[in-house]
Amino acid sequence: MQSPGRGLRLPSLRRVRAAWPWVLLLAAVLGVRLSKGAFLSDAYALLSRPFWPGSAQSEWLRAAQQLDQQTRLEQLEADNRRLRELLELQAGSVELLSAPVISRQAQGWWQQLVIGRGSLQGLASGDAVLAPGGLLGRVVSVTPSTATVTLLTDTSSRVGVWVGRVRHHGMLVGQGSDRPLLRFIQQDVGVRPGDLVTTSPASTLLPPNLTVGVVQSVNDKAVPAPEAVVQLSAPVEAIDWVQVQVQVQVAGR
Amino acid sequence: MSGLARQRWTLATVLLVPLLVLAAPAPLRLAGVPPSWAVLWLLPWALADGPLSGALLGAVLGLLLDSLHPGPLTQLPVLVLMGWWWGRLGRRGAPIERSFSLGLLALLGTALLGASLALQQLLWGLSSAATVHTLLAQTLLTGLLAPMLCSLQLLLWRQLAPGLRS
Structure with a gap:
């Protein structure tokens, strides 16, 4: 049978000492939560840096841009020639x-x-x-x-x-x-x-x-x-x- | 609380979860949806370390994952609940080690987590067609990955903290 007053007993010092790292951990994680995960995002950015798009990707992008610009240039030149002929600005080629x-x-x-x-x-x-x-x-x-x-x-x-x-x-x-x-x-x-x-x-x-x-x-x-x-x-x-x-x-x- | 939580660096592995959520590795996605890394980490931890440790780590994971999303949705209550539940399951009866059991527990946990998020989306008026798609894909994928990943983690925790029940 439970002795009267047992429920009111304060937690022992040993239990409090065992619990404080957990309190500290939860406080730290609460800090991360309140900072909207700034520490996590920074850690992820640091760790994933070797896998970020490198020079190869930028070269592909540059080549694609050049191709795009070249095509546009050719189209604009053809358009320009046609319009100039319409305006008769230049009688000869x-x-x-x-x-x-x-x-x-x-x-x-x-x-x-x-x-x-x-x-x-x-x-x-x-x-x-x-x-x-x-x-x-x-x-x-x-x-x-x-x-x-x-x-x-x-x-x-x-x-x-x-x-x-x-x-x-x-x-x-x-x-x-x-x-x-x-x-x-x-x-x-x-x-x-x-x-x-x-x-x-x-x-x-x-x-x-x-x-x-x-x-x-x-x-x-x-x-x-x-x-x-x-x-x-x-x-x-x-x-x-x-x-x-x-x-x-x-x-x- | 048993030996696992006392070994600080095993506790630090919890940080892998938000990093994996951020990385979302493409080979481990189903229809563009990643598995629930929180469930895959928490299930073996709680089974090995008990209900209190499971619930506390569920809270830690919940706070970490909530910090990655700006919206009002939270995973914390369900993760705490599941950490407690899985911890109790690990303390009762025979140790849970079979692939089917692990897969089923992960499947139920992910479904519960997804359902809670869907409910919150409904309450906040954020619901969309993608909600059901995400829920189904994530539940299925987590259930499929759990037997392999959770078994490996259980094995690792057992080696690191001898005397654990599972």
Whole structure:
């Protein structure tokens, strides 16, 4: 038979000592619960780090992105050609003709170069000259087998260009050094370093939408309008071969 | 409370449960649903270590798993209840070791856990068609995995804490 008062007996010291680790554990887990499992998520992130998507996955993603961009570019180019034909902005089609650089003088390194193709191959004054990366200059004179190209960096070079992000035209002026200057007509153009500079989409003198370079720095305080220094995308200082966009007139136009 | 809980590092294996819940390894999923890792860990522990340890570890697991989900749903009451129940089963009669028994206990436990979550979803207005799908897939998968995983754990606990009943 149970002795009276047994139910009121306090737990023994031994039991309390045995229970305190459990209380501590439950308190710790309650802390985890209240912190919304922050410790667990961090521990999981640390342990699973070796299995995170690595370089292989990012390469696949990059390849897929490149393929996507290439396809879109081809589609847009085809679309652009069709629309330009509708607008009759460009009466003829163009073809690219490769030409070797046969002469480049140290005195006029940033001014001009001579290429080994001339009027016999269909070159004409005003043709755009491209290098890997973008526009390089324009043909200023031709002989039957050679052509002289004025580079964009030449002080006499004046080319109308377009900054697509802010939708503003500007004039690219050669400075006789490796970086030409982009002069704007309006104030507050909003151009900033990193903006892509291309030939104007509505250009008829030069092929439209050709990459020219990237804005390197902007001088907003220039008078009368802002100016920007442009880093050309074509490596002007190291050119062996160029491509000339030869205008091919379409019969009946 | 017997020897298992006194060995601190065996207690630390409870942390594997939330980590496995977070990892949700793809080969161990049925129709996109992982097994109930809490049931797979708690069942052999409670069978080996008794009702009090089972209930306490059920509470620990419940708090850990609830912390991983931002919603109002909780697994704590059912895990405490099952920890207690399985602990009592382990203390009574012959030790539960047979694959069928382990599978059946895990199946019932998971079904109860899933049903409690479904009921809470219903009460909170969070119920969806996925509830039944999750419940069925998780119950089935846990029941299938339990004979193998729980037997291995029972064997391990027995080696670590000699003198246990199962």
